Structures are given as C-alpha cells and as structure tokens.
Amino acid sequence: MTEHNTSHRVVVIGGGYAGTLAANRLRMRDDVDITLVNPRPEFVERIRLHQFVARTGDATIDYGTLLGEGIRLVVDSATRIDAAARVVRLASGRALDYDYVVYAVGSTGAVPSVPGAAEFGWPIAELESAQRLRARLEELPLKASVTVVGGGLTGVETAAELAEQGRRVTLVCGRALAPYLSAGGRRYVAKWLTRHGVAVVEGGTVTEVRPDAVVLADGSAGGVVRPSALTIWTAGFGLPELAAASGLRTDALGRLLTDETLTSVDDDRVVGAGDAAAPSGRPLRMSGYAAGPLGARAADTVLSRIAGTGPAVIDLAFTGACVSLGRHAGIRQIAGKDDVAVNIYVPGRMGAIIKELTCRFVVSRRIRLEAGKPGSMGWPKGGPRPGQPSSSARAATSP
Structure with a gap:
C-alpha cells in the first residue's frame, strides 16, 4: 500500500459481489476512509439462493470473513446521494460525508405487470423473498x-433444484429455454429437466397468476388454466431507484448511466x-461474472481520480456461463469474448463440479x-467494448 497524508472518504453503496470487492480494492491506498453501506448485516450469495x-x-456469509481491515460496515439503506452537500443520506436519518461514491446497489427481480403476479407470484431474487418462499414450500x-415462470438461468436452476427433490414442476419459458446457451447446451438442459419430470412450456406467455393456477395464452379469450399450488416468478430484472431519486x-431499466470508466455522466464523484x-x-450482462471486474474497475477509477491520473476504461471479455441442474449435474457453457455462446459445453457431473468451484472462486x-x-484481482480482457453491441442485447440471463 502507498503512504499518503490526506484522508479521502469513499462510500460504497451496496455490499454485493461488486461493492464488496470494490471496498476491498480501495485499500490499495492507506489514506482512503472506506464505508460500505448495505441493508443486511451479512453478505448474500445470490447465485446460491435457489439452493437456499x-x-x-446456504446463501449468507459473515462480512467479517470478507472485508479487509479498516472497512466500516454500516447496516442501513441509502435513500439519496446529495451531490450538493456531498453526503449519502440513509433511511435511519444518518448522513455520510463522501469525496467519492461507488454506486453498486445491484439488481433485483422485476415487478411483474401480469395480473395477479405481484400478489400470487413468489420472487426469489432477494434473501428476504427467498426466505418467504422457502417457508411456503415447507407447507x-x-x-x-409448482410453476416456475422464467426460462433464464435462475428459472432453470430453481426448477431443477426442486425437481431433484421429487416435486412436480412446470417451467414456463417466455421465449426459448435457457436462451443464453448454445443449441446443444439447451438440448442437454431440456433432456435433464424432462428426465426429472419437469414439464417445460417454451414460448409460453403467462396472462394471469391466480392463488392456485396460472393462465397461459393460447389464442382463446380465456386461455389455458394450469393448476399451480405455488408459482415462482423469476422473469426479468429490476433496479433500485436510488440513482433517479438522486437526480x-x-x-x-434504472441503471446508472456512466462513461466507459464507469463514471456517472452527471457527476464525476459517483462511479457505478x-x-x-x-x-x-x-x-x-447482469451476472456475478461481470460484477467482480466491474467492482474492481470502479475502485480503480476512484483511485485514479484521487491520484490525479486518467482512469482506464472497462475492458472485460466473457468466457461463458455455468448452470447447476440440482446437486449432481450441471453445464459449463463456453462463449466467445463477445459473450456469444459457441457449441462447446461441459455437461453432467463435471459441469456441476465446475459450477460449484466457480461459486467458491467468486x-x-x-x-x-x-x-x-x-489490487490482486485480474480478469479476462479483450471484450467487444466500446463500439459493439452489448451482450445484454443478445441474451436474457440471470444474475
């Protein structure tokens, strides 16, 4: 670490994969006062919520085992970034002074507009919703x-986990099953799900969720009513409204607009x-894979601005994705640096081992x-930024 005299106050908002890594990386300088704001006292492994x-x-980890020495954890929720006063205002009424903010609030499940889905659909994207869902399943x-709505990676993993336990599961995919995977990868997943009793409905559109059923469009006025004692909603993403509320x-969708150094287009003291x-x-692409490098680059941008040097642009090459299918199978899908899947994948038990090792690696x-x-973390570079279509425009995946 480099020795300096003046203290620079950095508030990291959000203690997920990106925010926690950014907070740790900011310790490259010993004159940075780091505060991590998170609404929960424990780190949540969102990529394990289907297991939870x-x-x-389990899906929670004690922050004491993750955060470097000197980082202050504030268990609270940020309600506004007040640029004029240069403070982060919290739900408790407290205010944290800052010189820079790392905006790492993450994503959550989308609020569905389908009639009945908000009332009778059970989300899984957050720890609290997962806790409620787990309790309901036990009843x-x-x-x-059980109906799982959403054919992305979260929907597939949730359906597979429950099917392996012997539950009767229907997976409704709005488009194709696991659209991020290659054609071969999708066929493998489909065969696994069918073999374990999951009824896969591809191209299905849910028009209504009822307490005991889902209604699928079929061209008729009433649609097709399918019994569903429990409907789990995994389709779509939502974002906290903190950025917009802060002007x-x-x-x-609600993501903070930044330049290629991850600096807000409105305020160079806010880095996303x-x-x-x-x-x-x-x-x-919204993913745990991208979160780490983005958190590291955000920290580097802040440190560059403190040092008075020009920050580097984000450069991230993708390598693919991992999907678990219960506890004993999975698939490691290979992709090009542009995040487009190629027809190479590792299925079965080895796919499950790779997925578990990946979760632990993160x-x-x-x-x-x-x-x-x-400062030790590196990541694959040579991705298609800037000037090429984003991966998120080509593939619908899960966090």
Missing part, C-alpha cells in the same frame, strides 16, 4: 404442483459498478483474496 430455497445450501405437500440519469451500471448506455479467490492483497 430448496434447503440444499406444501411434495406432490403439490442522476439512468437507462430505461455491477448490475447497476450502464457504460455508454450499453450495460454488460468469494474465496476474488473477494477474500482482494481483502488480503488489494
């Missing part, structure tokens, strides 16, 4: 019908990271290593 719901794994007989420009950032209005080899040795 099925009681096949249901094993043979009760910062966002894209249509993770799912909540939209560099040049063309965000990278925490142990990224976040914890950065806590012990700030």
Whole structure:
C-alpha cells in the first residue's frame, strides 16, 4: 500500500459481489476512509439462493470473513446521494460525508405487470423473498404442483433444484429455454429437466397468476388454466431507484448511466459498478461474472481520480456461463469474448463440479483474496467494448 497524508472518504453503496470487492480494492491506498453501506448485516450469495430455497445450501456469509481491515460496515439503506452537500443520506436519518461514491446497489427481480403476479407470484431474487418462499414450500405437500415462470438461468436452476427433490414442476419459458446457451447446451438442459419430470412450456406467455393456477395464452379469450399450488416468478430484472431519486440519469431499466470508466455522466464523484451500471448506455450482462471486474474497475477509477491520473476504461471479455441442474449435474457453457455462446459445453457431473468451484472462486479467490492483497484481482480482457453491441442485447440471463 502507498503512504499518503490526506484522508479521502469513499462510500460504497451496496455490499454485493461488486461493492464488496470494490471496498476491498480501495485499500490499495492507506489514506482512503472506506464505508460500505448495505441493508443486511451479512453478505448474500445470490447465485446460491435457489439452493437456499430448496434447503440444499446456504446463501449468507459473515462480512467479517470478507472485508479487509479498516472497512466500516454500516447496516442501513441509502435513500439519496446529495451531490450538493456531498453526503449519502440513509433511511435511519444518518448522513455520510463522501469525496467519492461507488454506486453498486445491484439488481433485483422485476415487478411483474401480469395480473395477479405481484400478489400470487413468489420472487426469489432477494434473501428476504427467498426466505418467504422457502417457508411456503415447507407447507406444501411434495406432490403439490409448482410453476416456475422464467426460462433464464435462475428459472432453470430453481426448477431443477426442486425437481431433484421429487416435486412436480412446470417451467414456463417466455421465449426459448435457457436462451443464453448454445443449441446443444439447451438440448442437454431440456433432456435433464424432462428426465426429472419437469414439464417445460417454451414460448409460453403467462396472462394471469391466480392463488392456485396460472393462465397461459393460447389464442382463446380465456386461455389455458394450469393448476399451480405455488408459482415462482423469476422473469426479468429490476433496479433500485436510488440513482433517479438522486437526480442522476439512468437507462430505461434504472441503471446508472456512466462513461466507459464507469463514471456517472452527471457527476464525476459517483462511479457505478455491477448490475447497476450502464457504460455508454450499453450495460454488460447482469451476472456475478461481470460484477467482480466491474467492482474492481470502479475502485480503480476512484483511485485514479484521487491520484490525479486518467482512469482506464472497462475492458472485460466473457468466457461463458455455468448452470447447476440440482446437486449432481450441471453445464459449463463456453462463449466467445463477445459473450456469444459457441457449441462447446461441459455437461453432467463435471459441469456441476465446475459450477460449484466457480461459486467458491467468486468469494474465496476474488473477494477474500482482494481483502488480503488489494489490487490482486485480474480478469479476462479483450471484450467487444466500446463500439459493439452489448451482450445484454443478445441474451436474457440471470444474475
């Protein structure tokens, strides 16, 4: 670490994959006062929430094992970034002074507009909603019908986890099943789901969710009514409204608009990271894979501005995705640097092992290593930015 005299106050808003890594990386300088604001006292592994719901794994980690020495954790919610006063205002009424803000609030599930979905659909994108869903599942007989809406990676993993336990599951895919995967990868997933009793409805449009059923469009006035004792909603993404509430420009979904250095287009003291950032209005795919490098780049941008040097632009090459299919199978899909899947994948038990190692790598080899040795994290470079279509415009995937 470099020795300096003046303290620079940085508030990191959001303690997910991007925010936690950014906070640890900011310790590359010992004159940075780092405060991490998060609404929960524990780190949530969102990529394990489907395991948590099925009681096949945990999804929380003590921040004490993740954060580097000197980082202050404030368990609260940010309600506004007050640029004029240069403070972050919190729900508790407190205000945190800052010189720079790392905006890493993450994403959540979208609020569905389908009639009945908000009332009778059960989301899984947040720890609290996953806790409620887990409790509800425990009340249901094993043979009760369960519908999972959303054919992205979260929907596939949730359906697979429950099917492996012997539950009767229907997976409704708005477009294709697992559209991010290659054709071969999708066929493998479809065969696994069918073999484990999952009824896959591709191209299905849910027009209504009822307490005990879902209604699918079929061209008729009433649609097709399918019994569903529990409907789990995994379709779509939503974003916290903090940026807009703070007068910062966002894209249509609510991501903070930034330049290629992840700096807000409205305020050079606000730097975006993770799912909540939209560099040049063309965000990278929402994913745990992208969160770490985006968090690291956001920290580097802040440190460059403190040092008075020009920050580098984000450069991230994708390599593919991992999908778990219960506890004993999975698929590692290979993709090009532009995040377009190629027809190479690793299925079965080896796919499951790779997925588990990847989940552990995100925490142990990224976040914890950065806590012990700030600045150590690297990532694949040579992606298609800037000037090429974003990966998120080509593939609908899960966080």
